[in-house]
Amino acid sequence: MKTTIVGGGITGLTTAIALKKLGIETKVYEKTPQLGETGAGIMLQPNAMKVLNHIGIGEAICDVGKSIDQFEIADQQLKPYRQLKTNFDTTKIIAIHRARLHKVLYDALPSDVVSLNQEYLSHQQNENLVSVEFSNAKVETQILLGADGIHSNLAKQLFNAKSRYSGQTCWRGIAHMSLPADLAHRGKECWGENIRFGFVSISDTEVYWFAVAMAPEHQKDEPAERKAMLMEKYKNFHPLIHEIIQNTxxxxxxxxxxxxxxxxxCWYKDSICLLGDAAHATTPNMGQGACQGIEDAYYISRALSSNDNLRAAFLQFEQERRKKVDHVVNNSWRFGQMAHRPFGRRMVKTIMKLSPTSVLKNQLKKVYSVDGLS
Ligand SMILES: Cc1cc2nc3c(=O)[nH]c(=O)nc-3n(C[C@H](O)[C@H](O)[C@H](O)COP(=O)(O)OP(=O)(O)OC[C@H]3O[C@@H](n4cnc5c(N)ncnc54)[C@H](O)[C@@H]3O)c2cc1C
Known part of the structure; x- marks a missing residue:
């Protein structure tokens, strides 16, 4: 069946690779003139890596990323609330530059699969076909998959989708430096008074970092003033964090x-189904947004290849995904809200200190498991 994907982000490209593996003809339409993201890193947790291994690109990703044994919540002097191996799974966590991840995904597809400069504008459902209008093409397709991100035009048109601001803003960057040897395979998110700073190595000479603070929505700042502003904001944090900011x-x-x-x-209507951030964007507090989009790629391709009836395939996809997605979105939201409130921070600290390892391990296992993959 002819399948058209709106959006060449992580979800759209991974879905195209997964469908290609099953012999389903697919085209991706991306609105930007160039593919790929720059300026930040991303953590691919075991659930995502299981899917990426399954579709044959795990090794290529490991080659250009860095394996991480542990990612821990710590205080502003880097002292972990609880020393805990987070990678209980035999599959590795990989921290990687986003541009490198995009390149691996793009290179795994034949060159004629992705059309750039094609903004999705509108669609019309006619019996079993959807006519889709892009900025530079008109397409008829049997299946339309919307992977156009949190501000998805398709999701707005179909379901009046709306985003929800968390009250927090985030700066991200890549520092050109190496971390001390004991942090080479260990990431940290350090919590201060209503601000957080996280970092992880993505290569021997690059550190991806993020800094989170409360702020009104849509505030802007001058790029040239960011370093000084962040140095002031994080002045009470460990000197390593100042070094990371300075080296960016x-x-x-x-x-x-x-x-x-x-x-x-609902994520689907007629011949159209939403995937990834377009269906269920989450706050990044569990580092699971893209991982969930990558899982979608696996489950939607499996559902489409095992059902002749499109409605049955979409229903199966949503039934298989809903529980975990809700768990991630809700817990990630709660975690982010707790991190920026004194009572919430005390609670997280206590839970992390007192919970038996088996409980924490089981929570992670729930997120890391993917049906049929190990
Ligand atoms: C600060 C921060 C840190 C994060 N860290 C992590 C992490 O460590 N691990 C993790 O798993 N996730 C993380 N995430 C989440 C992750 O970035 C997203 O979940 C992921 O990028 C979503 O991928 P997507 O392909 O679904 O959507 P997007 O990345 O938004 O891609 C959508 C694509 O569609 C295109 N598009 C949009 N509209 C149209 C249109 N009308 N026509 C055609 N094309 C269109 C866009 O140009 C884009 O290429 C983080 C997010 C943030 C904000």
């Missing part, structure tokens, strides 16, 4: 407000 090109720092998507009651 401030013109390449990124600022985004942190939002998720208000829960959609």
């Amino acid at each position: 090109d401030e013109t390449k720092m990124i600022r985004n407000d942190i939002s998720d998507l208000e829960r959609l009651n």
